[in-house]
Amino acid sequence: MTLSTRPPAVRTSLPARMAGRLTRLTWIDLVVAAAVLVVLYVILRVGAGTAVSFNPARVTRVSTDPADLPYYAARSLLRMFAALALSVAFTLVYAYAAARSRRLERVLIPALDILQSVPVLGFLSVAVTGFIALFPGSSLGPECASVFAIFTSQAWNMTFGFYHSLVTLPRELDELSRSFGFTRWMRFWKVELPSGAIGLVWNGMMSFGGGWFFLVASEAISVSGHRYALPGIGSYAGTAIAEGDLGGVGWAVLTMAVMVVGVNFVFWRPLTAWVEKFKNEQSEATDVQRSLVLDFLRRSHWPHALGRLARPAAEVLGRAARILGTDDRPLSVDPVRRRGGDAVFALVAGGLIGWGLLDLLGYLRDRTGLGVFAEPLLLGLATLARVVVVVAVATAVWVPVGVRIGFSPRLARIAQPLVQVLAGFPANFLFPLATWFFLRTGLSINVGGMMLMALGAQWYILFNTIAGAMAVPADLREAMDDLGVTGRLRWKRLILPGIFPAYVTGGITASGGAWNASIVSEIVTFGGTTLTATGLGAYVAHATERGDYPHLIAGVAVMSLYVVGLNRLLWRPLYRLAETRYAL
Template identity: 30%
Template structure:
């Protein structure tokens, strides 16, 4: 029992560290993209692809570079935190980017008038604009991190590194046949995660969005929030002080501004060049191996990618439909019950289910998986849905419902618009931006889920349902980085094409046209 508690502390520490890294990364990248159109043009499509890449896609970086370059267990822990960050950071980045991008243009005039420095602008204007977005998106990021905590610990630990964590301990218990310990570990995990929702994340979301959730705010109000504020203010003061001293030094040396800017750009160019050299070396290194890949290998990748694409499209559609129905039920509970208890209960149930890591659904539902020819496909669908629905769930039930104002409700009452007519003409159109954002996030989450939905090793039993996720698992297990790289290239190309043609070219274009005032 005590060893499970210790393992939980390790995992919880990794999760909070990955969350902090995600927030800092999101602020830097989100603000940079929003304020620099060149960075926006380069980074936005790259991040669109990266948010859909499964955690296995980042495994070579975690194992070949981080875990090996850093000494001992430090490299191992950093590798696990890095993998967790890839499951948490994306929606926070896009949230910060959208918030800063939507700032009033007069802010730019203020910055120029008062000649505010970079650090001053970042900490006093841009980061403040992104705070609410960070709070609102933390719920989804926290769920995304726990969804892959077990996978991250097991994959890095599979290299003989001895990673201690609640996820790896639970899987170990099931594999060894200690089902009592498996159940106890699962209960400890779920209870502790739900506690973080109730004591930290729900109060944060309620403060950011104004939507009431099931929460106990004392820990957030008295500990978490003041600690975060003190830390952030201290960092801001240090950076602004350093910037002021640097500016004073430059002025005292009478160095022209163009030389300072040129030096800064020169340093940036050197860093970019070094990164490009390393990337080129990797490409050349892999290029020799990729030439050896046969046409058959490419055809196998194409066919398996098509299989997963069909599954992902189906699951995303089902998850959005289910979420819209639940959102409508929540809306009715709020309007006709004159209180949000029904909505709070629905969100809390979602948080409980979202607390179960993806990989644990296979041992939990192992009886169904090995019962009949369709059992494995049923469990795979549940795993896919578990990794997909929460992105649309939280986006629509929290952000979508907040977009339905009292005026819309009063309008429907005055004109007696009810039932399917209200759903089609008022409810869904009002939530369309949140539905589109939730569907896009669910799309990325579903592709991520393919690595645990399409392939699973339970003791001596191997479940292989085909698909690109299954291939990624097999290549990673065999340390076949040549085929793993080729699969990731194929995967990225497919994701990029669909994101550009369908999501950006069709879905969001229609949403923006509908909500643009001529």
């Protein structure tokens, strides 16, 4: 037996350990801590204005003084990030439920088609009244309604993208997680969420841009003849546009550009660089995205400390999942039991939906008669033609551009801020220029409105194409280079199959986004001049402004019918093709 020469362990006291950690703090840690404190302080100061008293009968006027723009920009950013947090939570829960339950999928995915087809103004007309009643006498009512409206412009695209990543999970990852006996929580946290991380981040970035697009509508709300204006960059621009103040519009455009570039640099660029680690490839890429902010944070001790703090929370969630029994459900169910359960589920769901439709038809019959659907059905054909043209042109233009950006991290570093500015730029800010251009050239709003509609729809295709191209493993591209495969054959064998699932997600959300964008692109107003196109979007906007609920319900129902029909006839078959043939 040999004696150990190792000195006895000395237990260090807690104050000594804390002192040792403090001595390891660098100036980078101090800068990060100061930045976090400043952000929290700004949130507290800006958030204090969301709970002031509010009188719905009194019209709130938004100042167009440029000195108020920093405060307005902070209020708008707070709403945008609050809506983004809600959208991420909704996406993770809704998409997972739809992807992992056949019964829920039959209800949730068609419901998602309908939800993305309902215009933002359709949600606002209900949300404003409900939230004001929920928070009487407080500005929290319209604030919650505004956040909810931004949420409805963000959530659907993210949910579609994450759902598709779940149903197209690489087979080897699924089999590996099952062979290791992963619980459902472990599979989600270790396999499914990382597999869809790239698409989730890029779809989140696109959805954030969609929120900017509807910022004016969500902050300067006109419902049933009442106008609710909240302090924000969107309401500032809306007021300047209504007053014909070109100087105010210019200040709003400049502030919006600074906000979009700043958010991209501080938030989205680090995220897109960080999720590169989740790319499914067998060899490390030679050229990867970089972010100054991410590199700065990696040199700090705070991310590691926060990661250690988060581990107990993850363990608690895992234990809760096991307690609730979600980890012990069988992966396969007896076919007889499944068919019986499906029949009962379909009967109950169909009965509830049928009862609701009968009650709605009775309401419309008593108020206006069922002939109220005739006009929006005809107007919907005009808007449908615009949507088809916008999606087709956007596909031809932006798919090659997206592939080029996604395959080149160096180009992505240059193009990402520019794309973010273009995608996040609200079309409403261009109404003065659009009005002048249409009047000067004699171009009909029926044709010119498609250009404004494209500003709110084409970026879904570009962003999803970029995400799909970035997710293509670098080793596959290198193999194609070694084999000398270029040109049309490279597109046929690698690029199109690689980006096809992401493009389908972009196409379905671009189609829904184009229908939603028709609300603001078929009516162009500046000062005392208003140009109105023939279409369903203008019909819904007029009904919302008048508070004409029967016509609003008819317009929203017809728009939902067109969107769901287009999805079922075109996009759903492409979804199935992507799942069965083009999954990685």
